Amino acid sequence: MLTQPISGMKPGTSGLRKKVTDFQRPHYLANFVQSIFNAVRPADGFAGKTLVLGGDGRFFNAEAAQLILKMAAANGFARVLVGQGAILSTPAASCVIRRHGAFGGIILSASHNPGGPEGDFGIKFNAANGGPAPEAMTEAMYAASQTLTEYHVLEAPDVDLTRLGPTALGAMTVEVISPVDDYVALMASLFDFPALRALFAGGFRLRFDAMHAVTGPYARAIFEEALGAPAGTVMNGTPLPDFGGHHPDPNLVHAHELLALMMGPDAPDLGAASDGDGDRNLIIGRGIFISPSDSLAMLAANAHLAPAYAQGISGIARSMPTSGAADRVAAALGVPVYETPTGWKFFGNLLDAGRVTICGEESAGTGSHHVREKDGIWAVLLWLSILARRGQSVQQIAQEHWFTYGRNYYTRHDYEEIDAAAAAQLMAGLRARLPALPGATVAGRLVATADDFSYLDPVDGSQSKQQGLRVVLADGSRIVYRLSGTGTAGATLRVYIEQYEPDAARLDLPVQEALAPLIAAAESLADIRALTGRTEPSVIT
DSSP states (O other): OBOOOOTTOOOBBTBEEEEHHHHTSTTHHHHHHHHHHHHHOOTTTTTTOEEEEEEOOOTTHHHHHHHHHHHHHHTTOSEEEEEEEEEOOHHHHHHHHHHTTOSEEEEEOOTTSOOSTTSEEEEEEEOTTSSBOOHHHHHHHHHHHHHOOBOOOOOOOOOOOSSOEEEEETTEEEEEEOSSHHHHHHHHHHSOHHHHHHHHHTTOOEEEEOTTSTHHHHHIIIIIIISOOOTTSEESOSOOTTGGGSOOOOSTTTTHHHHHHHTSTTOOSEEEEEOTTSOOEEEEETTEEEOHHHHHHHHHHHGGGSGGGTTOOSOEEEETTSOTHHHHHHHHHTOOEEEEOSSTHHHHHHHHTTSOSEEEETTTEEEETTSSSOOHHHHHHHHHHHHHHHOOOHHHHHHHHHHHHOEEEEEEEEEEEEOHHHHHHHHHHHHHHGGGOTTSEETTEEEEEEEEOOEEOTTTOOEEOOOOEEEEETTSOEEEEEEOSSOSSSEEEEEEEEEEEOOGGGSSSOHHHHTHHHHHHHHHHTTHHHHHOOSSOSEEO
């Protein structure tokens, strides 16, 4: 099919995300899919190769899957493994790629972004290791999209994706697989399911909010069926194309129903949630929210309590904006810690090389070497394993952790859908002022360093520049500014504020109160109000 380049097809931190209406434009989806195939095609083509396909079930998921199947056939793939109903959570897709030795996979998701006809859609390619395409590969996709003149698609009826088993599509085989079976088997190999069944049999109560997104079937299969948690443990468990009209982002704003329950008089022992495609997680104990940065640190400190990690961990990796809480755990364990740019793809080389076992990001993603994606249900299962072995509450575990390591007070302020030009001006202005900041004072504290974070991959030597502006104070406190790569309208400015507190008498302060002077300084330093017109953040986590 003849076509011509379409502008703006540059993948962000996790693929290409745009409005549904963009993907519905003539040739738009086909152009990007062909750009993927052109960028990753081996010298001998796709003959004999297997592709994995699935998504989070959001609006346009089914239509996109049918087109991709016909294009895979026309481009010479031998087989496509596709989740029943074109469904696969992002960690499950990574699991299937690795378990079946696939060439790679296409995942249809805009993660935690809203769905529906006026919502967002996304598509990304995961490589043979199960992880998101590295930067060199996404740059090749973008370059291919700029010169594209044709795409290949097989003229054929749609494939019945409701029926398990193989179907011929031209010379290619489409094999419809259970979306959950491979993933459940992997989780059973990592965790002591009999011990977790005993935990629930003893009266332990979990409430898991699937947010009408993809994890509903996975959560029911694991928590309610395999582990014996009571029916109703999984709330909002039916996946819907528009996520029930809600925003499937597991934070304290969008998971307010779960938060209210966990802060109430009859709260369960553990509250958890996952997002649109199942790779993020929210952890709330009875009366206490565990920030993603703290959750990473606590999981790393206690991972040995689960069978898969009983021999210890080789290292920890965290994204640069994530708090330094995990660094203190790594030091205590005597293992290395790696600071990477935001985006799970940067963890792939470290995991493949065996340098790290546990990874995490402040944006509610944690995972390990079992797949090459962050994994929401895995994080909940590891928390359950820790709770079962230690016999303590979430709050007791958190307080003991802070008493042992100190507490990194931490918050993220998001300014969503601000004018893109204003956001660029803000970042450029602040970047220009960075060299003059060391030696100055911010919030009454001396600035030690200020830079634009760059990362040199210790495995392959690749370098990534301009990954976030850092202002580090002499006492170790930090303010970090970066523009998010996951939005689809305007720009999202994210400001991260962190302060380490070693004093055991000051470990229970309200987070925003503890950080108030730094929060005010962060707004003033970047002229946020003047340049964006915003008087407060859209979301605070």
